[in-house]
Amino acid sequence: MSSEEVRxxxxxxxxxxxxxxxxxxxxxxxxxxxxxIKANYDVLESQKGIGMNEPLVDCExxxxxxxxxxxxxxxxxxxxxxxxxxxxxxxxxxxxxxxxHARDKEKQAxxxxxxxxxxxxxxxxxxxxxxxxxxxxxxxxxxxxPASIAGLQVDDEIVEFGSVNTQNFQSLxxxxxxxxxxxGKPLNVMVIRRGEKHQLRLxxxxxxGKGLLGCNITPxxx
Numbered sequence: 540m541s542s543e544e545v546r547x548x549x550x551x552x553x554x555x556x557x558x559x560x561x562x563x564x565x566x567x568x569x570x571x572x573x574x575x576i577k578a579n580y581d582v583l584e585s586q587k588g589i590g591m592n593e594p595l596v597d598c599e600x601x602x603x604x605x606x607x608x609x610x611x612x613x614x615x616x617x618x619x620x621x622x623x624x625x626x627x628x629x630x631x632x633x634x635x636x637x638x639x640h641a642r643d644k645e646k647q648a649x650x651x652x653x654x655x656x657x658x659x660x661x662x663x664x665x666x667x668x669x670x671x672x673x674x675x676x677x678x679x680x681x682x683x684x685p686a687s688i689a690g691l692q693v694d695d696e697i698v699e700f701g702s703v704n705t706q707n708f709q710s711l712x713x714x715x716x717x718x719x720x721x722x723g724k725p726l727n728v729m730v731i732r733r734g735e736k737h738q739l740r741l742x743x744x745x746x747x748g749k750g751l752l753g754c755n756i757t758p759x760x761x
Contacts (some may be wrong), residue, residue: 558639565632574627576621582614591615647745671698673731674708675756684753689741691754695730711758718743718751 555717556667583589586606594602595611602608673696679689701717717726721743730740743751 544721551642555639555642555646557562557739558635558642562632562635562639569625570619570630572625576618576625579614579617579621582610583618586611591618591638597653601708670731670734670736671729672705673698673759674703674705675700675711675714675758677754677756679755681753682749684746685742685744686752689728689739690737691728691730691739691741692732692748695732695737696759697728697730697756698736699729700726701726708758711756714756722751 585589589595589606589611589748595606595608597603609730675685675697677691677697679694680691680693700714700720703713703717723742723744725742727738728741730739742750745751746753
């Protein structure tokens with residue numbers, strides 16, 4: 540995992556922890572408001588069981604003498620205000636929970652994508668065939684030579700040179716013999732270049748320089 544991914548995960552965890560803390564604070568305030576609403580309803584209940592809608596005047600239109608009108612009106616007013624606060628708070632809780640669930644869903648999708656990528660990389664690594672062993676390396680190439688024209692490059696590691704390969708290679712004389720017997724005939728040459736295999740066609744040919752290839756190779760010690 541890269542440092543950028545680690546940083547992103549840490550920031551995501553911190554953001555989630557902050558969101559959870561905010562929700563917990565909202566729930567604490569919700570319980571507080573609900574307790575205040577209940578306390579005001581208890582006040583109404585203590586006044587002859589009056590609720591939110593019972594009349595506060597008698598049949599003749601006079602204020603009722605059997606209840607504390609001030610307490611009743613205050614409790615009713617408080618209940619209405621607190622219920623409005625409760626409704627607004629519940630909307631905040633709903634939005635916060637929605638954001639938290641969306642963040643968790645995004646994290647789950649990201650984790651699944653990372654797990655799939657990791658599994659695919661492991662599968663590709665196990666499926667990729669190991670590179671064949673080379674027996675020689677190219678350490679110099681003359682410009683305009685047959686080797687240069689064929690696309691051979693310095694530091695190419697030779698896996699096959701005509702009929703010569705890792706299994707039958709004994710010395711550079713093996714390569715020299717193939718070159719001498721293949722003048723004017725294209726040879727299949729397989730090399731490893733920067734971790735990848737490359738197939739080349741090299742034709743040993745007399746040219747302005749020395750030899751039939753115009754390159755120098757050295758055996759590899761394995």
